[in-house]
Amino acid sequence: MVEILFSLIAGLLFIFSLIFLGRELKVYGQQSFRRIKEESVPQLGGVGIVLTLLLSAYYFNNKDLIDFLIIASPLVIGGVLDDFLELTARSKLLFQFLSAGLLLSLKYDSIIWTTWNQHPIITSVLTVFFIVALCNSINFIDGLDGLVFGYFLAVLPILYLVPNELSSSVFLILGSILAFGFFNKKPARIYLGDVGSNLIGLILAYSFLTHKPLSGGKHFVILGYLMIFALPLMDMTTATIRRVIAGVSPFSADKDHIHHRLLKVGLNDTQVATVFFLVGALCSNVGWILVNDVEPLLKWSTLFSSTGVLLIILYLVFRTEGQLGKHISHFGRTLIETYVNIEKTDYDLPESHLHQAIILDLFNYYKELQRKGLPKVVTFVKDISGFITFKFKGARVMLLSSYSIAIILPSGDKWNKTETDLLKADFLRLTDKHKCSRLNNNEPEGLYFYQKEEFAIFYREMAKKNKSNINDNVNAA
Structure with missing residues (x-):
């Protein structure tokens, strides 16, 4: 409780100060079709979270959190540069690769693939893949006020219950995230920015990659974490496939992410954020069952039933939005012909x-x-x-x-x-x-x-x- 209160108060002070600094420096979120926002908002929320974690790690002498922040430093530097200079997608990937390289250098023996005696090349490739995938998937869903905050809040308790090298830091992370969420609720006064989305993506990847297996098959551990991260990974996968088919860059912005489609079928921002929180909580609990030592039959039945529910929800969202699009198409033609x-x-x-x-x-x-x-x-x-x-x-x-x-x-x-x-x-x-x-x-x-x-x-x-x-x-x- 002391850790949560300390990081919460520190986070509130840091982020409150950064809101004014962001306005002075005009470090604003992009006004693009991807983000639903009408006025300029500072995007230094991630910087506030990093500063809070740095102070908390020093005050509580939390070595695991200090190690993580060292590994995250290239992503933080790249995120700050992007928030000020708008880096290209390739430049952002470079900083993600650098953080992955630091993890491989400093924590190689702790990486889950190493504990499973995988070949060093396989360990390196899979480590880079998960870091890049999760950092970018969080960036993809960061399109509405409170969306990433709600999803991460649903996932964070599971990262405490499932043993990994950030388990001891979860309360400090929780306090800093709650401080950010206070200023990010609609209407948002600050955004995560590239620093924040990359940091949260790295927290998720790091928790999985430094997982300490207890018992049960490694396949269930992988499936469990994939289920915990299912929502952002599903959104990133569908977006990537959609853009490749359309012949555009997978990193180009559009307004066809899952949260955009939920808006189109009639939900408001708060309702969409609530859906993400509930689905994130469902996926996290299923993931926890898969990772823990329970009967394999229970694991498989839980996995198949929850996957079926997620696919049905996804199908209904896409189908409803498609039907709505047809109605809007006829309506649009009628309006133009009328006026x-x-x-x-x-x-x-x-x-x-x-x-x-x-x-x-x-x-x-x-x-x-x-x-x-x-x-x-x-x-x-x-x-x-x-x-x-x-x-x-x-x-x-x-x-x-x-x-x-x-x-x-x-x-x-x-x-x-x-x-x-x-x-x-x-x-x-x-x-x-x-x-x-x-x-x-x-x-x-x-x-x-x-x-x-x-x-x-x-x-x-x-x-x-x-x-x-x-x-x-x-x-x-």
């Missing part, structure tokens, strides 16, 4: 009528605004209509899909930088008015400029596709 002066799209314009053009893809804005209610979406579409009418007098306006609008100028072959910069600024002002999130590079999402030749090629491709669809429908009839 925007759209020409009939037959794709029969002669070449002489094809000039420079703009395509507006409103899909991400619809996904974001539909959570705020129908009136917000209607007002947004009305403002888009006003933007088109005021900025593009005499232009042809065509509906390409439920969310995409083509604006063909009455004349002109090429855009110049002055024109595009002014239009980007005007469009950003419109989206800012509706408190839509920005991309990391502050470029307007969904605003695409086409020179005359580029648009002519695009238009002809759309015409071919439209003709093919008509023929398919005729043949089907």
Whole structure:
């Protein structure tokens, strides 16, 4: 109890001070489509947790925690640099590799793979893999106020009950996390930042990698920890597969994580955080059963039943969100046709009528605004209509899909930088008015400029596709 109170009070003081320091230094969270937040918030929460743990480890002379913080030092340095300078994904990986290297150097004999007499190469590869996977998976779910805090709070008691080299430090970690959670509850006054998400990911990985087996098969130990970490690992796995299939970097940001999908089906931020806490608690308790010395039949039945429950929940979330997306698609087309002066799209314009053009893809804005209610979406579409009418007098306006609008100028072959910069600024002002999130590079999402030749090629491709669809429908009839 003394340890919790000490780290809690120290954490409150450190983090309270860092909130003001972060505002002075403007160390703010990125305004991107990944994080649901409308105002700038300092992202030095992880630094506050580290400072609290450093002071606590020194005061209580906790050697295990000191060793951990030494191993975590590259991640802390890399996180601070990222919070200030926005490092590339490769640079972040380098610091994760450095922490893994320190763990292998300082704690090789304590690593679980070594205690199981695994080959040094296998030990090294698996150690690096778990550290990188868990650090990045925590970063992936750090998208809502209180989300990582709630999940970690559910997992932390199990890390105390399951013997590892951080078990003696759990109360100190708990106090520092509670201090952060006090300032991170909605509306958040501070974020974890890259330091915090990497630190929590490393705490999870370190607890597993320094696990001290009691009895029972090693396969159950691995399955137990995988179950404890199931929620972030599941989110990271689905996100990685989704991005690879889409042909983009696995580290690129999007708004299709599990917590985003829960928001889309109607839950609010607090409810989503509660779901993560409850699922985290369920997975942690199942993991504890698997790691402990109980009957194998009980372990297998618990594993299969809990995995089935998780998969059913995941399926229902994805299915509900998909059905909702179809309704929104029809709704979006109806709104545009109602409020925007759209020409009939037959794709029969002669070449002489094809000039420079703009395509507006409103899909991400619809996904974001539909959570705020129908009136917000209607007002947004009305403002888009006003933007088109005021900025593009005499232009042809065509509906390409439920969310995409083509604006063909009455004349002109090429855009110049002055024109595009002014239009980007005007469009950003419109989206800012509706408190839509920005991309990391502050470029307007969904605003695409086409020179005359580029648009002519695009238009002809759309015409071919439209003709093919008509023929398919005729043949089907």
